[in-house]
Amino acid sequence: MQAPVENYANPKTCLFHVLFKGAALAFYILSALFFNSFVIIFVVTVLLAALDFWVVKNVSGRILVGLRWWNEINDLGESVWKFESLDQESLARMNKKDSWLFWWTLYLAAAAWFILGVFSLIRFQADYLLVVGVCLSLNVANIIGFTKCKKDAKKQLQQFASQTIASRFQSTVQSAFTLV
């Protein structure tokens, strides 16, 4: 029997992941046609971008790729970046389509904002550049955070794997000597 084609495992989350990003970009691009007021454009776009940042960091990152990152201040008053990831089993079980969507929409959104920024730079519109700057920095922050988190997860995995091999070997040798 043929295995069913893998579909999105979390369609709702994928939708939200893309929704706010797309809404922010669309609003920014189309608003010039409808609204005269810069204030509305700024506030709505930045609000959508901030919501998108929160959704990606707290919801879709967790559910689509099983990663989470945050920053906290330890007792010594130093800033520490913490990464959290699901264990190997669950990571391997993650839906491929989900994670493909996750990463590619992140990259595409950042690239889109960058291009829009170049446009506003060419037109010498400093205030629109401000909007683009804020949105771009929010997107880039997420990209950096999740990339670091993924690297950290891989590193932990390798450590774990090498430890497992070492301990299995050790216990096999042990049991070989203790079996009656």
Next chain:
Amino acid sequence: MSHNDTVPLYQSSQSDIDEIENMMNGGFQSGPGSVLPARPPSPIRPSIPVTSSPFVQSNLPPLAPAQKVTPVPVPPAGSGGSEGGKAMGFGSPANTLTEPVWETVKRDVGRIGSNLKLVVFPNPNREDPGKALRDWDLWGPFFFIVFLGLTLSWSASVKKSEVFAVAFALLAAGAVILTLNVLLLGGHIIFFQSLSLLGYCLFPLDVGAVICMLKDNVILKMIVVCVTLAWSSWAAYPFMSAAVNPRRKALALYPVFLMYVSVGFLIIAID
């Protein structure tokens, strides 16, 4: 002779999720259909049992308590609120990967409230500034800055867009520059923590701006602005002064005061 003990022969570097999962799933395996990718029934513990079966469902392996990460204040929502829902205290970090979304939202919103109370209102934690704003977040400052910009823009009769853009840029850039000032003076403060603090200290000025927007009397405006200005400076004082060398306190505090005064002037002068 086979005993069913699973003996972890090494400190596992596996995440805490597995610990908790094992404890909770004790001997229970859910069907494939009911499993969410984010919360798999993964019982496989990297310890080597002495029996022939390699996989023993959570036999409550003796987990070293040292492995558990100490409860830490929740960080911002990525900006999340910070900023993101910024930080929120929570029991074990493992839970955050599988918690329902609603809880994350509640956590983040709760953090904004607690940070606000900590910074702006008198409370015993102010004695220890370093510890007070431990779970910084940037959502609160974001809302306050936008709100102040909107209020100023609303009160302005002309050039509303420029007023908003100027207010926002002034407050955001001002916070960044003030933080850099403290860092360059050799102070010990975390960049985002300071941004968060300066943002929260705008709350009194927000209140003042709203009052000035509603009542147009110049004398009243001046009184209100003076009071809220003093309140903002009082709120920011302990954190800023604790961060730098005592001899350089004035150098660190004066620009903060200057920025709040300029915002106060903006509020008064808007007609």
